[in-house]
Amino acid sequence: MSAPAPALPLTETIRVRVGFSLTFEVPFPTPMLFVVEPTERPGQHILESRRFISSPESVSHLHRYTDAHGNIVWRLLAKPGTLSIGQDLMVEVPGTPDVQLPELPKTAIEDLPDDTLRFLLPSRYVDSDLVANEAWERFGHIQGGWAQVQAISDHLYNSCIYSVGSNSSTTAQQAYASGKAVCRDFAHMGVAFCRALNIPARYVCGYLGDIGVPPDGVPMDFHAWFQAYLDGEWRNFDARHNKPRIGRILIATGRDAADVAFTTSFGAARLAQMTVWADQVPLDETLPQEWMGEAWE
Template identity: 40%
Template sequence: MQIRFGYEIVYQCPQPTPMILTLHAHYSRASDLIRPDLLCVDPPVPMTMYRDGFGNWCSRIVAPAGRIRLTADGLIRDHGRTEPVLLNAQQHPVEQLPQETLVFLLGSRYCETDLLMGAAWQLFGNTPPGWARVQAVCDFVNRHIVFGYQFARPTKTAFEAFNERQGVCRDYAHLAITFCRCLNIPARYCTAYLGDIGVPPVDAPMDFAGSMEVFLGGAWHPFDPRNNQPRIGRILIARGRDAADVAITTTYGQHTLESFRVWTDEVPATVPGVLGVSGSSFATMSGSL
């Protein structure tokens, strides 16, 4: 299958404003790209790219005073299968974990393991370790939090989401990540494109999706506590300890988000050997990223 994916983000800046943009498809999907999701900036400005400490592709610009438009439109090849469920994937004793996973056991900006340690063991201490325990965490978080964009808050932490019982996908992910870390399961935050491929369409604006990966059975595996089911066509953008490490845009100065659009559509092949492009329905949403 082929998936068309991209975004259009428009800012107004009262003065020149440095920005770091983490918007490119993850390097692990580079060989799948048919048309790269090249970042286009209007008006054009100098741009540099680098890989951050987690391996994510980042772009640096200085947005000029006034209106600036960021956009990309890529095409990627996907296997079209649902994400795997590996019920036999075992949890590792901490002393046997690879060194590079240990940072994902620690508390972080949005994931307060010290505040949720007791709740984690009370809720999940009697569940079978491994895949079943992580799924129990996702089941609980999915039931516990009520979804709504009106509940979004850029400062909301896992502990606050646990107590308020409302939030958006990043809050689901932060709470599940925190519980997993409390239970000695390495867990990391992920941002991605996630369209309605293989599921009933949702009557809501398209957005980037926050989820998590956990380390079981010697490998990292995706879990999505917000949707709580394996999905088709997730396009990874970035990984980190929590949302602070993988912010879509980080701005160093006053700015206003004027518009925000994201699209992720399966592209049907209308004629054998000829690429057919589907018509996309783009929804516009304003608010804080």
């Protein structure tokens, strides 16, 4: 086994190459959706982006649209056979850890913007009503919005171990009761406790490579965290790692994982292979000339 490449220096901004490749075996024509494409956001600048597919003949009805949460969705009809699809991007992000603002206050419900109110309600995987009593008992006495949310993150990190044990139907309350969680569950639990305390919170999916930290040995995958609405902005919290991280790249946000599943198949498409990458690269690096399939726009 070769030695890992030396870490690159961290600067005011860094360049991160992110992307994925998914291969499916499709027995019959199957409509599919993908929520996988990062967009321009404050602190997140897309320098290069390539979308690729195994061949134009493997799909029809291929196009992109914007959903009700502002996320980019890929939509297609996969034809019988093997379908490979993916994206490769260069993204510029801050070279500093997540911002910490412990003095931020909690906003009264009557002062919240109208479009945040839906993020106070229970949703498919966020059964915030079932954790409400414990939320107020544990965290109701804490003053300040940031302080409350950070206390939630601390508690989840210390009371749940990172372990596979959930499945695609596991809710926040079920994961919390089991004491086992993956990043999806940590995000759902964080959202649930925030909503129970009348703090708008939403689920986030994206990329988070091992930048500025030792590799943790877990195979690279898409990552999930949560955001709480505090002092007029959505703020990042990550109960899975529970410490400020560098290189976070947001793909999509929603009420819970049902809104931002990286793929949804209306049929029997089987995921045969999945590769995800998120690596810091030199500031002058560009995407390689070779492609992993046919380009599509």
